Amino acid sequence: MHAPLTFHPFRPVDVAGSENLSPIVGNRVELQLITTLRCNLKCTYCSASVGDVLGSQGNVSYSLDHLDAFIARHLSGYEVYVTFYGGEPTLNRPFMQAVMDRYPSFRFQLQTNGTLLDDLPDSVLARLSNVLVSIDGGEAVTDGYRGRGIYRQVVKNVAKIRDRLGGTLTARVTWSSAETTFEELDELAQSFDYVYFQFVAMEGAYAPEMVEKRKAVLSRLVEKFFASGERVYPIIPVMGVVRNQVLPSRATELYAGLTQCRVSSHILNIMPDGKIFPCPDMMYMPDMQQGDIVANWLRKSPLQPHPNMPCQNCEAFSWCRGNCMKNLHLAYVKGQNDYRREVVEPICDLVRFLGREVERRDPHAWYARATLAARKVLADNEVYEYVEIMP
Numbered sequence: 584m585h586a587p588l589t590f591h592p593f594r595p596v597d598v599a600g601s602e603n604l605s606p607i608v609g610n611r612v613e614l615q616l617i618t619t620l621r622c623n624l625k626c627t628y629c630s631a632s633v634g635d636v637l638g639s640q641g642n643v644s645y646s647l648d649h650l651d652a653f654i655a656r657h658l659s660g661y662e663v664y665v666t667f668y669g670g671e672p673t674l675n676r677p678f679m680q681a682v683m684d685r686y687p688s689f690r691f692q693l694q695t696n697g698t699l700l701d702d703l704p705d706s707v708l709a710r711l712s713n714v715l716v717s718i719d720g721g722e723a724v725t726d727g728y729r730g731r732g733i734y735r736q737v738v739k740n741v742a743k744i745r746d747r748l749g750g751t752l753t754a755r756v757t758w759s760s761a762e763t764t765f766e767e768l769d770e771l772a773q774s775f776d777y778v779y780f781q782f783v784a785m786e787g788a789y790a791p792e793m794v795e796k797r798k799a800v801l802s803r804l805v806e807k808f809f810a811s812g813e814r815v816y817p818i819i820p821v822m823g824v825v826r827n828q829v830l831p832s833r834a835t836e837l838y839a840g841l842t843q844c845r846v847s848s849h850i851l852n853i854m855p856d857g858k859i860f861p862c863p864d865m866m867y868m869p870d871m872q873q874g875d876i877v878a879n880w881l882r883k884s885p886l887q888p889h890p891n892m893p894c895q896n897c898e899a900f901s902w903c904r905g906n907c908m909k910n911l912h913l914a915y916v917k918g919q920n921d922y923r924r925e926v927v928e929p930i931c932d933l934v935r936f937l938g939r940e941v942e943r944r945d946p947h948a949w950y951a952r953a954t955l956a957a958r959k960v961l962a963d964n965e966v967y968e969y970v971e972i973m974p
């Protein structure tokens with residue numbers, strides 16, 4: 584049994600300065616609105632298919648009046664930003680448009696498989712601060728998981744909407760295959776503004792030789808990052824580790840020291856029927872329900888650090904902050920030992936490796952030499968608010 588995790592003390596205050604007992608930590612909240620649980624693709628590793636969540640509900644069934652009442656009761660005074668999520672969110676464009684019209688001062692992000700991006704009207708594209716486009720690396724790997732021709736279709740659609748998009752374009756790579764190469768990720772870094780990757784949570788993906796192949800790619804990504812002090816190489820997990828090692832308070836400030844994927848602090852995943860869960864991969868677990876839009880209730884996220892989790896004694900903790908709480912919860916609270924051995928431990932090994940690769944190249948010296956513009960991109964990047972940062 585490990586010692587309990589300890590985090591920076593943090594007592595949020597409301598806008599009037601008095602103590603706020605809200606379940607939301609901090610001053611911002613992300614509403615991840617699942618516009619539909621339908622999808623037009625059948626990706627082999629889809630996490631929403633676990634527990635038969637995918638396809639279990641169609642379009643949103645609560646009304647915007649319900650959402651208004653919920654926001655008024657629980658989120659007054661917070662800076663709100665919305666991520667449209669799914670299934671494939673663009674299958675329910677009228678809902679996206681209606682939310683944007685109802686809450687014009689919110690920030691908006693879209694997470695999409697990219698296949699219908701070119702159908703979005705200019706009025707929607709112009710108001711999106713960031714679009715996360717799911718892609719798996721190169722053409723062969725992406726088409727292998729998503730279906731023939733999908734990679735080219737997505738790249739074509741991205742090029743079509745680029746000039747009409749108000750914000751940034753981020754490739755969201757689920758690093759599923761050990762065959763994904765440095766060149767493939769580097770190519771995405773040229774055609775998108777940013778690349779975010781996350782190691783797939785799939786048993787069978789981390790045999791020792793597969794871990795070694797991923798490490799070789801990580802080394803080259805880190806090497807390329809440190810090759811320039813003028814332009815920041817836009818690979819979010821590498822940027823995030825560098826930022827957190829150079830400016831450790833940034834790793835904790837928006838999350839009260841909890842995980843940077845926001846599930847323990849300030850993200851609400853709202854299912855089409857209005858049920859609220861912290862993590863989109865755990866919507867099949869009733870004990871993870873955190874609230875309900877229609878019944879208008881909200882409690883603190885139940886997905887929190889637990890004394891059984893090994894983070895407290897981990898060399899990466901100060902900058903990793905617990906990476907994926909779902910993985911840690913399944914492995915160390917639910918005691919899924921096969922999942923721990925086959926998924927969670929190898930991913931933690933890769934995260935620690937990434938941190939060591941950054942550390943040995945002296946990120947403080949890089950930051951000291953970097954231009955002011957590069958420092959700003961590294962330190963204050965808005966995209967960190969839209970992704971998990973750690974892989």
Ligand code: SF4
Pocket residue numbers: 893894895897898899900903904905906907930931932934935
């Ligand atoms: S690498 Fe793993 S054990 Fe270490 S802090 Fe991150 S999630 Fe926790």
Ligand code: SF4
Pocket residue numbers: 844845846861862863864906907908909910971
């Ligand atoms: S990183 Fe966070 S949001 Fe993503 S699966 Fe893990 S716990 Fe859920």
